Amino acid sequence: MECYVGIDLGSTTSKAIYMDAHANILGRGIINSRHNYTLACQIAQEEAENHSRFAILEQSIRENGTGQSIAATLMPVLRAKYKLAEHNAQLAELRRICMKDLDNWKDPMAASLYLEAVEHILHRMEQEAVDIYREDTAEKSDFFRDIATSQFMEFAQDQVRRHVEELSFERLVGIFDRAIIRVESVSFAKSFSAHIDFAYREVAAMPAFAPYRDQIHAAVKIADEREFNIVRIVGTGYGRQRLPFEKEQIRSEILCHGLGAHYMFPDTRTVLDIGGQDTKAIQVDGNGIVENFQMNDRCAAGCGRYLGYVADEMNMGVHELGPQAMQATKTIRINSTCTVFAGAEIRQRLSVGEKREDILAGLHRAIILRAMSLLARSGGISNEFTFTGGVAKNEAATNALRTLVRENYGEITVNISPDSIFTGACGAALFARN
Amino acid sequence: MWLDRLYTVGIDVGSNSIKTVLMEHDDNGSEAKLLFSDLSKIRKRETKLVAEQSFEQVLSRASLTPDDIAYVATTGEGDMVDFRRGHFYSMTAHSRGAIHLNSAVRSVVDGGAMHGKAFAIDERSKVLTYKMTSQCASGSGQFLENIARYLGIPLEDVGALSKESTSPEMVSGICAVLAETDVINMVSRGISASDILKGIHLSMARRLVGLLRGVSAEGEVMITGGLANDTGFVAAIQEIADSENMNVRFNTHELSIFAGAIGAAIWGAFRHKKLAQSELQHQ
Missing domain, CATH: 3.30.420.40 (ATPase, nucleotide binding domain)
Structure with a gap:
């Protein structure tokens, strides 16, 4: 389907909007951008695309006779499970990077000591992932960095308390600080197919949704296969000068905020x-x-x-x-x-x-x-x-x-x-x- | 416990880190020797807790117990350290510490995490006059630390990198918090980390040299606080002072960062003796 994309590269977050030819918003994506604007732009756009796919998925389910009754309860669960799949992928990447870094430590004694501590911390983070993404849990941050940081700090404190003599909190957190930046630079948004598949299988196994599994599967398929034909992209925001766009495709934030606010109100x-x-x-x-x-x-x-x-x-x-x-x-x-x-x-x-x-x-x-x-x-x-x-x-x-x-x-x-x-x-x- | 030894502890509570020293003093109070020191970053932990740990740390290294310490003196933001006996104003402590590290200095620049201070002192470490930076953290030690973090450079490498710079990037008064994006912009414009750091060092130095001029500093100047460990900053401040034809020579000491704590410990010993004397007179 034809769509128009707006990207706002902010200093803390980057936002993207997918809009159809009738100025209806199809989907929106947001990510925290700190390092590389080109990448931030790409990831925000992918997030917006995924969000659009979710909207299509929901619509497909609602349009199906019996599906209408479950849409309201199904969607939050499906979203939560999807987020869980994404979270797990990011955790795996965090683990991979931490371990690789520790491998390069010059002092093998210290490396094995910290390896054990990091292993404990990551293990607890992996165990708690499922609880974070229960659909009924309280409001949480949208960003992996926020969730992972608070967990890592908490568990690192525990480790330091247990091994006061050997471990330095500073050094433990340093390992995380260096790794998280690189985790953020990996785009996981592209894996819509894989993550939605995980979410679908989780949902299909639940008694409440199992009877509707075929309908859900059909909707997932439609959403996954939809193609977006991007007619034009316009960028704005603090990082707009860094976008790989033509001059005509860049507008000042003042203009965009004025127009955006007018559109909403x-x-x-x-x-x-x-x-x-x-x-x-x-x-x-x-x-x-x-x-x-x-x-x-x-x-x-x-x-x-x-x-x-x-x-x-x-x-x-x-x-x-x-x-x-x-x-x-x-x-x-x-x-x-x-x-x-x-x-x-x-x-x-x-x-x-x-x-x-x-x-x-x-x-x-x-x-x-x-x-x-x-x-x-x-x-x-x-x-x-x-x-x-x-x-x-x-x-x-x-x-x-x-x-x-x-x-x-x-x-x-x-x-x-x-x-x-x-x-x-x-x-x-x-x-x-x- | 040996009766002829007097031990005191000085704790300098900064906004970013806590500096603790254990000192030994001889009987007549003319000699003071640093036995152990500890530098603990606060890192968002409870200040009081970090101070306690830092205190225990130096005691355990000396195999002493709190009862062996004649006087625990704090300086800086030491109000929350409830096991202290006395508190000394930061400039009083820093100037005493500076004189202890080098008796020839007559001015001190304290480059702390949040404030920059310059003060002129006499040979007995009395503060004669002082100037301080205003209510903005631009150009402070915390500011530099933020920049290093944004650049992904360990703090200990900052000095050497800055000294390698060939064409420093001019910066002036950027917000310590927003500097993150400014730095990202500089990096994406292809400016090297060493040119960015040198530019920042020069801008910080210019501010502090201005303060020094305000206290009519001359001759030997001691740099105290965390910035003293930054060789790039020390080179930059000398460069700026020279270019402005100021007759000053900057000194640092490997213990410069502990100057406040050392000064507090020495004042603590002094006060302890005064107290002991007056008790004797009363008896």
Whole structure:
């Protein structure tokens, strides 16, 4: 089928959108990009393609008479099992790289010692993989790096505690740090056929779905065999200059965010985008064309990376920050502007017994306060307002924003889409279609 | 325990690592000798816990128990170390440490993880005047460590690489956190790691030389803090100072990173003796 692709290469994540000729979104993909933009672009696109295949799969099942009744229960299970297959492939790669690295150690004594510890850690990670991808488990990060990092750190601590004399935590984590970068550079998205096959077999063995196995198999086959004919790709985002595209196929993030926000909420007049490493306040006209904007891209304070740094500092995943901040009973005022200094302030406040959630509430308010001053400089908010970017997924941040918007501009419609992180990619896909 | 030996411990709690030293002092307090030292990266662990482990580490190496230690002194952010007896302000400790390492120095540059400080001192290590960097971590030690990590270069190789540079990449005031992408961009533009590192060293050096000028530094300057171990930074700061015709010579010592802890341990011994004396007088 014909499709148009928009790619948003951000500083922390890369997003891709597949769109059909009628401007319907077929699928979307997101990956964390840190190293190689060309590769990030490729993997995000493959993810979007897989997501499109899942949409086709779901549609095929729904269109089949009896399938309709099971689609709602089947899809989450199928997705979870698919993610599990992907996760296992990544784990296997992590194991392969760690072992290869240890093989090259010059000191055989140390190598065998660390080999044993890493073996223990990886073994536990492999054992826990199934539990991570139960369909009923709580919200987790989309990224292998986040999940693997927190597991590895936890199990490494255990190992060090058990062998205090021989093992250095620093060195153990070093092994992981070096390996994970390379795991991230391998594209597993291409293995749709293999992974969906695994997921299908898991599902077919479950009593609830076994009676429908033929229908499910047929749908899987359709999704797997569908071909995508990409008519045009447009790239945007921080890394757009690195894309292997023609000049005409590259658009600025400001334009894409404006248009993307207009597509999602046609009455939008002001857009705030808090991305990984820049924050933009954009004013658009009735067609989603940019009229004015203000941007901060020289300092991490007030950008998404601020929260990323905080999460690192608190040993949490970025996705856990918002929920924990929501538990706050008061908002602690954060005095540092600089992100690194705020990190130290966090540690100090924790050590004097302040609660994590109260500190986090303060940090969320701090980032939104920075955004408010940017909004004011771009011309303020007069009509419908849309909040986009990765931070818009964070409930504590959106709550702080709603409060501050009301205090400063009165009752304004605030639009936040659950897919707001894809706004830029969506704008790019629209440019590709036009 | 030998009665004529006095042992003290100095713990310098930084934002990135904890430095602990065990020192032995003679009776009249004129000689102090470092017995054991420990440098522990905090790595997001509980600071208090790391401090405790570091303390136990030096004690066990000396086969001593906490009871053998006359005084545990902290400096830096030592508030959370609850087994300390006293706390010394970081500049007081660093200047005392610097004088201990080289009695000829009259100024100190403390290149720490988050702050840069420059201060002028007298021969008794009294701080005469000081200047500090502002509320932004750009150009700090943490900043350099981040850059090294983004480049995938072990911290101990940074100095040698920087010294190999032939055309340093000029950088100025980039955010310590956003530097990651700036560095990726430089790498993808084909700039070598050594030119990137040298450029960053020069920009950091320029900032600290500015502080030194502010305290009218002259003659021998001791570099303390983690940056002292970075030969590339030391070369860069000398280069900048020379190009600005400042009459300063930079000194480092293999124990420079422990200067704060050493100073705290020495002040601890001093205070312990004062306390002991006043107790004697009261009896």
